[in-house]
Amino acid sequence: MTEILPSYVNGGWWTPDAAGSPIASASEVRDASTGEIVARVSTEGLDLGAALEFARTVGQRSLGALTFHQRAVLLKQMALALTERKQELYELSSRTGATKQDSWVDIDGGIGVLFAYSSKGRRELPNAQVYVDGGVEQLSKDGSFLGRHIYTRLPGVAVQINAFNFPVWGSLEKFAPAFLAGVPSLVKPATPTGYLAEAFVRILVESGLLPDGSLQLVSGSVPTLFEHLRLGDLVAFTGSASTAEHLRANDSVQTGGVRFTSETDSINASVLGPDAIAGTPEFDAYVKQLVAEMTTKAGQKCTAIRRAVVPAASVDGVIEAVRARIAERIVIGDPRAEGVTMGPLASLEQRDEVLRQVRRLAGEGGEVVIGSTDAPSVRLADGSTGVPVDGAFVEPVMLRFADAASAALHEVEAFGPVTSIVGYDTVDDAVRLVARGGGSLVTSVATHDPAVAVALASGIAAYNGRLLLLDRDDARTSTGHGSPLPNLVHGGPGRAGGGEELGGIRAVLHHMQRTAVQGSPEMLTALTGVWHAGAASTPFAEAGQPHPFRKSLAELRIGDQVVSGSRTVTLEDIETFAHFTGDTFYAHMDEASAAANPFFPGRVAHGYLLVSWAAGLFVDAAPGPVLANSGLENLRFVTPVSPGDAIRVELTAKQITPRETDAYGEVRWDAVLRNQHDELVASYDVLTLVAKELAPTA
Numbered sequence: 243m244t245e246i247l248p249s250y251v252n253g254g255w256w257t258p259d260a261a262g263s264p265i266a267s268a269s270e271v272r273d274a275s276t277g278e279i280v281a282r283v284s285t286e287g288l289d290l291g292a293a294l295e296f297a298r299t300v301g302q303r304s305l306g307a308l309t310f311h312q313r314a315v316l317l318k319q320m321a322l323a324l325t326e327r328k329q330e331l332y333e334l335s336s337r338t339g340a341t342k343q344d345s346w347v348d349i350d351g352g353i354g355v356l357f358a359y360s361s362k363g364r365r366e367l368p369n370a371q372v373y374v375d376g377g378v379e380q381l382s383k384d385g386s387f388l389g390r391h392i393y394t395r396l397p398g399v400a401v402q403i404n405a406f407n408f409p410v411w412g413s414l415e416k417f418a419p420a421f422l423a424g425v426p427s428l429v430k431p432a433t434p435t436g437y438l439a440e441a442f443v444r445i446l447v448e449s450g451l452l453p454d455g456s457l458q459l460v461s462g463s464v465p466t467l468f469e470h471l472r473l474g475d476l477v478a479f480t481g482s483a484s485t486a487e488h489l490r491a492n493d494s495v496q497t498g499g500v501r502f503t504s505e506t507d508s509i510n511a512s513v514l515g516p517d518a519i520a521g522t523p524e525f526d527a528y529v530k531q532l533v534a535e536m537t538t539k540a541g542q543k544c545t546a547i548r549r550a551v552v553p554a555a556s557v558d559g560v561i562e563a564v565r566a567r568i569a570e571r572i573v574i575g576d577p578r579a580e581g582v583t584m585g586p587l588a589s590l591e592q593r594d595e596v597l598r599q600v601r602r603l604a605g606e607g608g609e610v611v612i613g614s615t616d617a618p619s620v621r622l623a624d625g626s627t628g629v630p631v632d633g634a635f636v637e638p639v640m641l642r643f644a645d646a647a648s649a650a651l652h653e654v655e656a657f658g659p660v661t662s663i664v665g666y667d668t669v670d671d672a673v674r675l676v677a678r679g680g681g682s683l684v685t686s687v688a689t690h691d692p693a694v695a696v697a698l699a700s701g702i703a704a705y706n707g708r709l710l711l712l713d714r715d716d717a718r719t720s721t722g723h724g725s726p727l728p729n730l731v732h733g734g735p736g737r738a739g740g741g742e743e744l745g746g747i748r749a750v751l752h753h754m755q756r757t758a759v760q761g762s763p764e765m766l767t768a769l770t771g772v773w774h775a776g777a778a779s780t781p782f783a784e785a786g787q788p789h790p791f792r793k794s795l796a797e798l799r800i801g802d803q804v805v806s807g808s809r810t811v812t813l814e815d816i817e818t819f820a821h822f823t824g825d826t827f828y829a830h831m832d833e834a835s836a837a838a839n840p841f842f843p844g845r846v847a848h849g850y851l852l853v854s855w856a857a858g859l860f861v862d863a864a865p866g867p868v869l870a871n872s873g874l875e876n877l878r879f880v881t882p883v884s885p886g887d888a889i890r891v892e893l894t895a896k897q898i899t900p901r902e903t904d905a906y907g908e909v910r911w912d913a914v915l916r917n918q919h920d921e922l923v924a925s926y927d928v929l930t931l932v933a934k935e936l937a938p939t940a
Contacts, residue, residue: 247271247281247437250447250459251293253300258286269433269462274339274586275576275623277632281437285462291470293428293458297399298474301426301455306395308453309370311902313422314363316451321356323449324442328353331410331441336577338409338435339585339634344539344577347725352411352442358728359418359750366747369899369907371395371424374770375756385776388766393754395424396501398474400753401467403489405480406432406588407542409439415728415744416478421456423753425476428458432481434589436461468492473499476753480505480544483737503741503752505733507544507655509679512723513672513698514552515689520559523714528552528688529563531712532661535724536564536638537572537584541659542592545683545724548655550640551675554665561640561663565612568638575621576633582621586634587658593634596658600639606650608641608662615639636660646671652678669694673701681736686710686723707734707742767800773896773912779803790893791862795900795907795934802895806859808888808918811847816885819851846882852889852924853877856915860893867933869906877926881917888918896927906933 246257246268258268268284305313324331328349335345367373372392379389400420404412413429420427431439443459446452471477471494479486479502486504489495495502512532518524535547552560575582587593597615604610617629618637638659643651646664652675666672676685676698685706687698690713699709708731710723726732731745742748759769763776773779779801782789790802820826828835829842837844853874862868883889892914900907909932915923 245282247283247440247461249285249288249461250440250443250457251288252296252458253454256288258284258288271434271437272589272632273337274588275337275578275633275635276630277590280337283433283436283462285460285464288460288462290460290464290467293460294399294401294470294475297426297428297455297458298397299455301399301453301458302397303455304453305421305424305426305456306371308424310367310373310422310424311364311369311900313424314360314367315902316453317356317363317418317421318360319451320446320449321353321360323451324349324353324356324445327445330445331438334438334441335410336585338438339540339577339588341577341582341585343583344585347538348408348411352408352414355411355414355418355728359422362729362746363422363750364901367422367750368771368897369902370771372770373751373754374772375751378774381760386762387760388763388774388776389758389760390766390770391756391758392770393751393756395754396474396476398425398472398476400425400427401430401471401475401477402427403430403477403479403481404432404439405544406434406592407539407544409435410442412480413439413442415726415732417457418728419744419749420753423750425753426456426458428460430460430464430467433462434592468494468500471498471500476501476503478503478505478741478743479739480743482507483739486739501752503733503743504739505544505683505741505743506737506739507657508682508734508738509548509652509655510545510682510684510723511549511551511676511679512547512686513676513688514550514556514560515687515691515694515698516553516669517691517694518688519556520563522690523717524688524690524712525556525559525563527712527714527717529560529567531686531688531723532560533564533567533571533638534722536640536659536661537568538724540584540587540636541638541661542587542657543724545726547661547686547723549651549675549679550661550663551666551672552663554667557642557663557665561611561642564640568612572638573621574618574635574637575627576623578623579621579625584638584659587636588634590632590634592657593636596636596656596660599654599656600641600660603641603650603654603656603660603662606654607645607648608643608650611640611642611663613637613639613659646675652680669697670701673698676702677705679705679737681734681738681740682706683732683734683738684708684710684723686712688712690714705735707731707738771800771897773800773894775912775914777801779894781805789862790895791868792866794867794936795898795909795932797936798895798898798909798932800895800898804860804891804893806856806891806893808890809855809859810888811851811883811885813845813885815851816845816847819848823848823850825850842882843884846884847887849879849924852883852915853926855889856891856913856924859891860913867936869931869933872908872929872931875927875929877924879924880922883917883923889915889923891915893928900934905935906931908932
């Protein structure tokens with residue numbers, strides 16, 4: 243792999259030497275443990291403008307032909323393709339300094355993101371290309387003028403600039419929601435570990451699953467990138483806060499309309515509650531988590547714990563417990579050596595930067611109480627021990643700050659196996675210390691006292707993108723302080739960048755534009771694929787068509803409707819239902835008490851009796867394409883029904899959602915109950931599962 247690492251652009255693999263011109267310079271990427279050259283990197287001669295235009299044209303066209311569900315199915319297939327060949331990725335990952343456990347977090351974690359977005363896309367998004375946000379806004383008294391909010395995909399390209407620490411997960415966490423939204427991605431991995439990103443992209447290309455132009459990879463620097471960006475494009479950046487601010491200041495972002503989000507380094511904290519004294523499960527969980535965050539990925543995590551905030555009386559105890567656990571559990575060395583639990587940093591440059599920041603912390607009030615800045619003796623690949631000159635190894639380091647007000651404690655980050663410990667006197671003090679970080683990705687709190695948890699969360703939530711409350715009840719199942727999940731927000735305010743990279747469907751919608759649309763029910767129905775009251779409907783009896791429940795998904799149309807006859811409610815019906823179900827609430831059984839209630843004229847029918855009767859009024863009972871009722875949503879009871887009143891129902895096919903991988907889909911029906919005065923009694927959505935095709939007859 244000592245040749246130039248290729249980029250994947252314009253539908254093919256590209257290297258500078260393939261362009262037929264000599265390469266003036268190329269960066270050398272080395273094995274983090276041995277210093278051996280792994281690859282050379284250069285983008286000399288690469289036409290970034292052409293790559294971006296390829297995404298905006300070919301990529302937009304290929305993704306735009308697919309629905310949310312079709313894209314979601316492809317994400318799952320991509321996850322399976324990577325799973326089949328992940329051993330190749332593991333072998334390369336060890337060269338970045340990652341242990342097997344580190345690689346699992348990066349590689350399997352990235353694959354897991356694809357699986358998660360595939361599942362959420364099929365469960366939470368329509369099988370369509372427009373996403374409807376929120377309810378209908380009635381803009382006229384007669385219902386002829388409505389408003390809704392919709393999301394449509396951005397017309398440009400999602401540029402994803404990733405950090406060196408998670409070359410697989412860091413790329414896929416951005417790619418998955420962009421792909422699901424229908425926006426093509428241009429991925430720019432960090433140079434020190436870009437060869438691992440190139441490997442997973444190569445697997446996806448070879449799988450044949452990528453729609454044309456949906457994913458491009460630039461292996462190397464992109465100095466002119468922002469010159470080619472325009473309205474409709476967006477940039478998602480992971481890296482240092484200083485670099486993020488420099489990029490954010492670019493004219494394309496400031497005045498050109500390019501969306502820019504960043505997830506940057508942050509001075510994350512972990513707070514030990516005053517109740518979590520030595521010997522409690524919370525104390526043990528706190529120490530275990532702290533050591534894990536110091537040593538996983540050699541501390542090269544944007545979510546790692548940089549400040550251990552503990553009661554003043556517990557500082558010495560925590561230091562001793564951390565020292566003991568490191569001595570017991572941590573073996574530093576080449577990840578390919580048996581028994582190694584912490585590898586090197588990603589590069590010699592990164593090692594030198596971490597040591598420089600440790601010295602700065604020590605020079606501004608921090609006392610090194612665990613570890614050293616000296617080159618450690620480590621386990622080598624052959625099982626021997628030594629001090630490799632070209633290995634980027636650093637010991638786990640803890641610094642103690644006696645002065646909690648030290649600026650360096652709250653502002654300086656050593657991006658490696660380094661944390662600082664500081665004591666606090668009161669919970670309010672702990673809140674102030676966490677806030678001094680200037681905005682973090684995550685803070686964890688170890689306590690079994692709900693009052694402490696509430697006080698801390700209330701005080702620090704606004705300074706964090708995520709909070710982890712750790713106690714004896716969830717310590718075993720917790721995913722940990724430093725583990726972002728695709729269904730929860732990953733990002734944070736202030737120094738942390740202000741972005742929200744993950745967060746489930748929120749991340750998908752970030753790649754789309756929310757637009758308020760006003761129009762008639764007919765026009766909004768056509769635009770959204772969701773029937774709106776007042777739009778055309780087709781009552782089956784009038785049209786001479788079969789009952790809608792006799793239609794397969796292929797035959798059913800939005801607006802197909804059942805208009806029932808009426809049914810009169812009697813006092814006997816109410817009492818029978820009450821005794822049969824056990825629901826003898828006074829409004830149904832006691833005339834005087836019901837009449838005294840401001841909402842009822844006297845005894846009234848049960849709402850659930852009316853919903854049950856409605857089913858009897860609209861259902862077609864014979865076996866057919868309707869397979870099951872999967873639920874009711876948005877049920878509202880509006881007008882009470884008294885003995886002697888009559889009800890009728892209108893049931894209209896509101897939304898049809900085929901499932902890509904099943905022989906059936908979901909139909910959402912608009913159900914409206916009215917009384918003999920045409921007053922609205924109840925409204926709700928009925929959900930049914932319907933076969934795509936009619937079953938063959940014998």
